[in-house]
Amino acid sequence: MFLINGRFSDSVSVQDRGLQYGDGIFETIAMWKGKSLCWEAHYRRLEEGCKRLGMHCPTEDLLSSEIHQLPVTGPRSVVKIIVTRGPGGRGYQPPDPTPTPTRILGLFPWPDFPPEHATAGIKARICSTRLGKNPQLAGIKHLNRLEQVLARGEWSSPDIAEGLMLDCDNAIIEGTMSNLFCVKDDVLITPDLSSCGIAGIIRGYILESATQLNIETSIQTFTRRELFSMDELFLCNSVIGIWPIREIEQGAFALGPRTLEIRALLIRKEIIAE
Amino acid sequence: MFLINGRFSDSVSVQDRGLQYGDGIFETIAMWKGKSLCWEAHYRRLEEGCKRLGMHCPTEDLLSSEIHQLPVTGPRSVVKIIVTRGPGGRGYQPPDPTPTPTRILGLFPWPDFPPEHATAGIKARICSTRLGKNPQLAGIKHLNRLEQVLARGEWSSPDIAEGLMLDCDNAIIEGTMSNLFCVKDDVLITPDLSSCGIAGIIRGYILESATQLNIETSIQTFTRRELFSMDELFLCNSVIGIWPIREIEQGAFALGPRTLEIRALLIRKEIIAE
Numbered sequence: 001m002f003l004i005n006g007r008f009s010d011s012v013s014v015q016d017r018g019l020q021y022g023d024g025i026f027e028t029i030a031m032w033k034g035k036s037l038c039w040e041a042h043y044r045r046l047e048e049g050c051k052r053l054g055m056h057c058p059t060e061d062l063l064s065s066e067i068h069q070l071p072v073t074g075p076r077s078v079v080k081i082i083v084t085r086g087p088g089g090r091g092y093q094p095p096d097p098t099p100t101p102t103r104i105l106g107l108f109p110w111p112d113f114p115p116e117h118a119t120a121g122i123k124a125r126i127c128s129t130r131l132g133k134n135p136q137l138a139g140i141k142h143l144n145r146l147e148q149v150l151a152r153g154e155w156s157s158p159d160i161a162e163g164l165m166l167d168c169d170n171a172i173i174e175g176t177m178s179n180l181f182c183v184k185d186d187v188l189i190t191p192d193l194s195s196c197g198i199a200g201i202i203r204g205y206i207l208e209s210a211t212q213l214n215i216e217t218s219i220q221t222f223t224r225r226e227l228f229s230m231d232e233l234f235l236c237n238s239v240i241g242i243w244p245i246r247e248i249e250q251g252a253f254a255l256g257p258r259t260l261e262i263r264a265l266l267i268r269k270e271i272i273a274e
Numbered sequence: 275m276f277l278i279n280g281r282f283s284d285s286v287s288v289q290d291r292g293l294q295y296g297d298g299i300f301e302t303i304a305m306w307k308g309k310s311l312c313w314e315a316h317y318r319r320l321e322e323g324c325k326r327l328g329m330h331c332p333t334e335d336l337l338s339s340e341i342h343q344l345p346v347t348g349p350r351s352v353v354k355i356i357v358t359r360g361p362g363g364r365g366y367q368p369p370d371p372t373p374t375p376t377r378i379l380g381l382f383p384w385p386d387f388p389p390e391h392a393t394a395g396i397k398a399r400i401c402s403t404r405l406g407k408n409p410q411l412a413g414i415k416h417l418n419r420l421e422q423v424l425a426r427g428e429w430s431s432p433d434i435a436e437g438l439m440l441d442c443d444n445a446i447i448e449g450t451m452s453n454l455f456c457v458k459d460d461v462l463i464t465p466d467l468s469s470c471g472i473a474g475i476i477r478g479y480i481l482e483s484a485t486q487l488n489i490e491t492s493i494q495t496f497t498r499r500e501l502f503s504m505d506e507l508f509l510c511n512s513v514i515g516i517w518p519i520r521e522i523e524q525g526a527f528a529l530g531p532r533t534l535e536i537r538a539l540l541i542r543k544e545i546i547a548e
Contacts, residue, residue: 002288011285012293014276014378019286019356021419022296053420054427082293085423090385092419092426092450104288111364132408132470133442137420144418145295145366146327146411149359152366153328168407176366196406 003066003105016102018084021092022143024102025049026082030238031072032273036079038238039064041201046083049140050101054094055085058103066105076110076273078239082143113161113240118263121244121255122161124235126224127151127176131167133195141198152176161243162235164227167196171221175235178243179203183232183258188217202236205271206262213261232256234263241272277340277379290376292358295366296417298376299323300356304512305346306547310353312512313338315475320357323414324375328368329359332377340379350384350547352513356417387435387514392537395518395529396435398509400498401425401450405441407469415472426450435517436509438501441470445495449509452517453477457506457532462491476510479545480536487535506530508537515546 002010017023027046030037043060050057067079086099129151137144151165162175173191174180179200182189188210193199210217227233233245233253242263244255266272276284291297301320304311317334324331341353360373403425411418425439436449447465448454453474456463462484467473484491501507507519507527516537518529540546 004288010288012288014278014284014286014380016293017423019290019293019358020417021423022417023420023423053424084293092422093430094423094427096430106288129410130408132406132411134404134406134421135442136403136424137406142420143294143296144420146297146416146418147408148366149291149295149297149368150327150410153368156367156370168409 001071001107003069005103006066012102012104013087015087016084017086017089018082018102018143022145023053023094024055024082024084024143025053026080026141026143028238029067029079029081030273031077031079032270033075034072035270036064036067037273038201038205038271041204042238045141045199045201046081049142050083052136052140053085053142054098055083056098056101058083058101063103063105066103070105070107072107078108078110080106080108082106084143111239117161117243118241121246122235123159123247124162124164124175124245125155125160125249127154127163127165129154129165131165131173131196133167133169135195138196139193139199148176164248166224170223172224172227173197178235178237178240181206181234181236182227182230183256184230186216186258188215188258189222189230190217190219192219192221200236201238202241202266202272205266206236209262209265209269213265215258232259234259238272242266275345275381277343279377280340286376286378287361289361290358291360291363292356292376292417296419297327297368298329298356298358298417299327300354300415300417302512303341303353303355304547305351305353306544307349308346309544310338310341311547312475312479312545315478316512319415319473319475320355323416324357326410326414327359327416328372329357330372330375332357332375337377337379340377344379344381346381348384352382352384354380354382356380358417385513391435391517392515395520396509397433397521398436398438398449398519399429399434399523401428401437401439403428403439405439405447405470407441407443409469412470413467413473422450438522440498444497446498446501447471452509452511452514455480455508455510456501456504457530458504460490460532462489462532463496463504464491464493466493466495474510475512476515476540476546479540480510483536483539483543487539489532506533508533512546516540
């Protein structure tokens with residue numbers, strides 16, 4: 001079910017720059033009990049992405065009213081918003097004047113991930129597909145996602161819930177669809193995303209919330225070897241919430257107290273769905 | 275005018291992975307006197323791109339017969355072929371079984387670049403947008419082209435015909451839509467594309483043809499400072515053919531004999547249009 005530029009439809013112009021060049025931005029939003037969780041933060045990131053790409057951004061009111069036009073049923077669903085630069089232009093050059101962006105809102109059922117992923121933890125792997133580094137595109141959720149597609153295509157076993165990706169200089173960056181947190185000596189550590197990776201909304205809330213829990217935080221660069229020396233590991237995104245990592249290849253990790261504490265806080269604050 | 279999966283249409287499924295993730299490949303082909311120039315080389319690169327992304331590739335016969343269904347008129351036009359992984363799949367994970375790829379063929383008028391660009395040369399600039407490095411995606415013409423879009427968006431003056439792009443380690447790589455060649459002490463030099471950049475069809479022919487002209491070639495990494503010490507510079511792609519560079523910022527370059535010789539050879543061999 002898609003609402004495209006305000007009309008229910010399932011097709012877009014073949015000349016849309018989203019298709020031609022991946023020239024756009026997206027957001028994936030959890031709908032829980034009729035609310036778009038973390039809407040303000042999602043909109044702010046969308047706005048920041050549009051700004052970085054030099055595109056107009058639809059207003060918050062317009063997108064918010066369009067979300068409410070989607071026929072949401074049941075307690076949990078997922079809304080994906082894509083905003084592209086719109087159709088046309090000669091080659092790579094963005095059209096002048098800047099066109100009205102294309103708005104695509106898609107409503108999806110909640111994915112059928114096993115609930116134990118969040119409560120008992122998951123098995124992850126390390127992907128061989130790397131993330132290229134480009135500070136100009138780092139952090140934002142743009143439509144150039146081939147690296148994630150190739151990384152996620154590396155395995156098909158349902159036993160493995162997520163894959164971790166390294167950058168081309170061997171630093172651990174994130175999961176294919178999630179951000180990574182580690183706990184080491186009671187410090188909450190997450191990879192630096194200034195050169196690549198997506199700065200997730202839940203990642204942002206966790207960094208903010210840690211202060212409330214009196215947990216020291218650190219944004220840093222670390223390698224695969226350091227990863228295996230961490231006390232606790234977990235992944236997060238807007239839909240999965242928090243998934244503790246129990247196993248990566250030959251390494252085993254405890255389902256630690258900090259992970260559980262942070263997950264409970266985020267559910268209580270309605271930042272993630274239960 | 276677009277032929278999409280064998281039917282004339284101007285829209286694609288919003289669920290197509292080309293739009294959702296930039297999950298596909300494209301080729302831009304010059305049509306001259308009723309012929310698709312360098313068709314075999316374009317198809318081979320398309321095939322290599324599909325292989326690298328783990329996608330099925332439409333057969334050469336199918337694409338070739340579809341090109342002939344396009345209502346080409348006049349002596350010169352441009353055909354753009356996009357092949358995406360097709361629609362669907364849950365998130366980044368490529369669908370299993372591998373779907374039939376989406377084929378999009380677009381027919382465009384020949385761009386109205388001034389003919390003097392090829393005969394008298396152009397003015398180029400150096401872009402501040404960088405190319406991220408990822409050997410896994412280097413060389414192929416995939417749909418993740420935000421870096422080129424941002425680089426081409428840096429200027430609008432029609433006096434500047436092309437912008438050169440550096441990688442994140444300050445090596446000169448290519449133009450936003452073209453490959454770069456330099457002549458220095460009678461050696462033909464072109465940047466190494468093993469970490470980023472698109473290995474252009476005309477670039478390939480030029481490297482091949484140089485041997486016929488007894489010109490020594492070198493694929494290497496060089497910086498902005500070295501660029502300004504070159505004797506001749508030129509750009510190439512399937513549509514522009516060869517454009518000598520006469521000026522980059524404060525640097526002036528001769529319209530050199532090697533550039534003219536290579537251009538004449540390529541026209542004679544019907545590799546580029548006149």
